[in-house]
Amino acid sequence: MEWKKSVESMPPLTSYTWLVRKQFDWCGGMEYSIELKELEGCVSYGYTIAEAKKGLLDSVKVWLNGHxxxxxxxKNETHIIVIEPDMHKEEFDYINHSLQQLKETIEVTQ
Structure with missing residues (x-):
């Protein structure tokens, strides 16, 4: 496993900028996400910040496989955490509506 060597030699996760956000989960409840800004798309979720933080290393492993x-x-010598605004219900509804339209478009073309 190539990622193992990369993970062993990587700087601490606190060397990356954390984008923390409270957002809706797929069931309409709330959860937290932590994304490592410098590793675009490397994100972990949890119902608490501690759960989201715990999943970061696994997220890095998955990210490495694709990169x-x-x-x-x-880039950071100090730990930078950016608290992003909570997701609003309108944003959640918009995303779900867009996904439903995409699903319908795909079903029509199949």
């Missing part, structure tokens, strides 16, 4: 097992250099 040639190469991590970009960490």
């Amino acid at each position: 040639n097992n190469t991590l970009p250099a960490a």
Whole structure:
């Protein structure tokens, strides 16, 4: 497993910028997400910030598999956390509506 070597030599996760957000889950409840800004798309979820933080290392492993097992250099010497605004119900409804339209379009073309 190539990612294992990358994970062992990576800087601490606190060297990356954390984007933290409270958002709706698929069932309409609330959960937290933590995304590592420098690793676009590397995100972990949990019903508490502690749960989301716990899943970050697994998220990095998955991210590495899709990015040639190469991590970009960490840019931060201090831990930066950006608290993003909570997801509003309108945003949740818009996303679900868009996904439903996409699903219907795909079903029509099949």
